[in-house]
Amino acid sequence: xxxxxxxxxxxxxxxxxxxxxxxxxxxxxxxxxxxxxxxxxxxxxxxxxxxxxxxxxxxxxxxxxxxxxxxxxxxxxxxxxxxxxxxxxxxxxxxxxxxxxxxxxxxxxxxxxxxxxxxxxxxxxxxxxxxxxxxxxxxxxxxxxxxxxxxxxxxxxxxxxxxxxxxxxxxxxxxxxxxxxxxxxxxxxxxxxxxxxxxxxxxxxxxxxxxxxxxxxxxxxxxxxxxxxxxxxxxxxxxxxxxxxxxxxxxxxxxxxxxxxxxxxxxxxxxxxxxxxxxxxxxxxxxxxxxxxxxxxxxxxxxxxxxxxxxxxxxxxxxxxxxxxxxxxxxxxx
Amino acid sequence: xxxxxxxxxxxxxxxxxxxxxxxxxxxxxxxxxxxxxxxxxxxxxxxxxxxxxxxxxxxxxxxxxxxxxxxxxxxxxxxxxxxxxxxxxxxxxxxxxxxxxxxxxxxxxxxxxxxxxxxxxxxxxxxxxxxxxxxxxxxxxxxxxxxxxxxxxxxxxxxxxxxxxxxxxxxxxxxxxxxxxxxxxxxxxxxxxxxxxxxxxxxxxxxxxxxxxxxxxxxxxxxxxxxxxxxxxxxxxxxxxxxxxxxxxxxxxxxxxxxxxxxxxxxxxxxxxx
Numbered sequence: 041x042x043x044x045x046x047x048x049x050x051x052x053x054x055x056x057x058x059x060x061x062x063x064x065x066x067x068x069x070x071x072x073x074x075x076x077x078x079x080x081x082x083x084x085x086x087x088x089x090x091x092x093x094x095x096x097x098x099x100x101x102x103x104x105x106x107x108x109x110x111x112x113x114x115x116x117x118x119x120x121x122x123x124x125x126x127x128x129x130x131x132x133x134x135x136x137x138x139x140x141x142x143x144x145x146x147x148x149x150x151x152x153x154x155x156x157x158x159x160x161x162x163x164x165x166x167x168x169x170x171x172x173x174x175x176x177x178x179x180x181x182x183x184x185x186x187x188x189x190x191x192x193x194x195x196x197x198x199x200x201x202x203x204x205x206x207x208x209x210x211x212x213x214x215x216x217x218x219x220x221x222x223x224x225x226x227x228x229x230x231x232x233x234x235x236x237x238x239x240x241x242x243x244x245x246x247x248x249x250x251x252x253x254x255x256x257x258x259x260x261x262x263x264x265x266x267x268x269x270x271x272x273x274x275x276x277x278x279x280x281x282x283x284x285x286x287x288x289x290x291x292x293x294x295x296x297x298x299x300x301x302x303x304x305x306x307x308x309x310x311x312x313x314x315x316x317x318x319x320x321x322x323x324x325x326x327x328x329x330x331x332x333x334x335x336x337x338x339x340x341x342x343x344x345x346x347x348x349x350x351x352x353x354x355x356x357x358x359x360x361x362x363x364x365x366x367x368x369x370x371x372x373x374x
Numbered sequence: 375x376x377x378x379x380x381x382x383x384x385x386x387x388x389x390x391x392x393x394x395x396x397x398x399x400x401x402x403x404x405x406x407x408x409x410x411x412x413x414x415x416x417x418x419x420x421x422x423x424x425x426x427x428x429x430x431x432x433x434x435x436x437x438x439x440x441x442x443x444x445x446x447x448x449x450x451x452x453x454x455x456x457x458x459x460x461x462x463x464x465x466x467x468x469x470x471x472x473x474x475x476x477x478x479x480x481x482x483x484x485x486x487x488x489x490x491x492x493x494x495x496x497x498x499x500x501x502x503x504x505x506x507x508x509x510x511x512x513x514x515x516x517x518x519x520x521x522x523x524x525x526x527x528x529x530x531x532x533x534x535x536x537x538x539x540x541x542x543x544x545x546x547x548x549x550x551x552x553x554x555x556x557x558x559x560x561x562x563x564x565x566x567x568x569x570x571x572x573x574x575x576x577x578x579x580x581x582x583x584x585x586x587x588x589x590x591x592x593x594x595x596x597x598x599x600x601x602x603x604x605x606x607x608x609x610x611x612x613x614x615x616x617x618x619x620x621x622x623x624x625x626x627x628x629x630x631x632x633x634x635x636x637x638x639x640x641x642x643x644x645x646x647x648x
Contacts, residue, residue: 138486
């Protein structure tokens with residue numbers, strides 16, 4: 041047995057897309073002669089995820105995140121490359137793979153709409169053949185983590201979005217899967233519900249050593265949960281490293297905010313590897329009075345935004361090379 | 375924790391029967407709680423059947439027989455086809471939602487459980503409306519049965535039950551295949567509606583169709599197997615054609631083929647829009 045929950049090696053997924061011609065005449069022509077082009081949704085991704093890790097899988101819309109998740113869960117077959125999930129090839133053994141994974145997919149509830157949550161749980165217990173003891177232990181754990189009373193006897197149809205998401209996450213962890221895929225679990229939720237959900241995920245990961253693959257656009261999720269971040273864009277992996285490395289990714293940036301007379305805040309982004317903060321402040325003091333000073337760390341959000349916008353993509357590519365020289369395992373493998 | 379996984383039992387027929395019963399009971403319970411919906415849809419179904427029967431009745435007021443089949447024999451085929459339709463309408467009704475699930479991307483949720491996708495999808499809905507039709511069909515069949523003076527023996531009863539199962543299998547197979555077209559084409563709703571309309575021809579003896587239509591309705595869209603071929607066994611016991619005798623086998627074959635076609639589509643599914 042390997043120590044990895046997921047191993048991907050040079051995974052490529054291509055889709056054939058019909059080039060549609062314009063207008064009615066074009067549609068008629070499409071009926072007879074078809075002109076396909078190949079779109080690469082996932083381009084040569086290799087990643088190894090050890091057991092028990094919470095990985096943030098990020099990327100702008102349409103970057104290929106969902107496609108990757110679908111390949112990991114066995115819904116899609118990769119065009120090239122290998123995927124091993126819990127020692128299984130997901131596409132070849134979809135049902136077997138499904139035993140050991142849990143999935144929460146955005147706002148699509150996977151529970152039975154017309155059933156009270158407790159009945160859904162009992163059905164899942166039967167479907168996953170969960171032994172009584174394990175089921176009771178899990179329910180006890182859930183009771184200790186969240187207030188189940190308001191949702192247990194409600195049907196999914198009657199639930200608020202927050203309650204539904206909560207239920208879906210509980211359902212995904214119920215059979216104690218080795219990996220749980222969470223696709224935007226906090227989308228559309230209020231601040232307190234988000235905090236609750238994050239706390240729950242963190243606690244379940246800690247207690248059950250469940251590997252969690254989290255895709256999200258909410259950097260709050262990333263900050264609260266992820267030990268490691270993988271970013272893809274246009275199907276290519278552009279970043280893979282620890283959370284700590286992320287902030288120093290573009291150098292050690294900090295934002296210096298100075299309040300000047302007339303109640304104006306002036307912001308300066310400072311790369312501390314090049315200039316130091318004090319010299320900037322004294323520079324300003326020569327010009328005039330400074331009323332107030334604030335020094336802010338660059339937020340995860342800003343860093344991710346920069347990466348998405350493709351700043352220093354060339355540089356980042358070489359950085360990945362530097363961190364993981366070709367053909368050698370990445371630091372997480374150790 | 376890990377070794378318990380390997381000793382868990384396999385999912386066989388008993389497993390699926392157990393899950394199915396549980397889902398059905400739960401679904402039925404929740405349906406009953408929406409009382410108005412339940413009453414209106416049942417009433418609508420009865421009305422549909424009454425209207426359908428009226429046109430049949432008026433037809434026979436004017437033509438005492440069709441191609442050598444008299445009123446009571448036709449009534450027999452009518453009732454027979456209604457009963458044969460019940461399993462499709464009660465148990466396989468979710469096929470009608472398949473294309474919406476596929477188009478919206480919701481179908482993906484059926485791919486994440488360690489059970490058969492077809493079973494999981496189909497088991498989700500139990501439609502009680504079909505039961506009114508069943509009652510109507512039984513009344514018609516019993517009425518024509520007694521008027522035709524067909525003996526009630528163990529043999530005829532066993533034959534009847536076997537033939538009804540066979541006919542249901544054909545009906546289900548046709549709709550499975552029609553629903554599964556949504557995995558390939560966008561406007562699959564029309565295919566389903568068209569196929570569902572065809573079932574209305576099932577209550578007429580296939581001998582009234584000739585040539586190419588007879589071949590189509592026997593082997594391509596096998597509606598002749600829904601009432602005609604099975605009906606012959608009981609109505610014309612002296613001249614049972616080979617196709618009638620083979621119909622149970624054909625029924626299983628067609629059902630299996632439609633299942634394979636459905637599953638082929640499901641494997642092809644790539645979860646658009648998520």
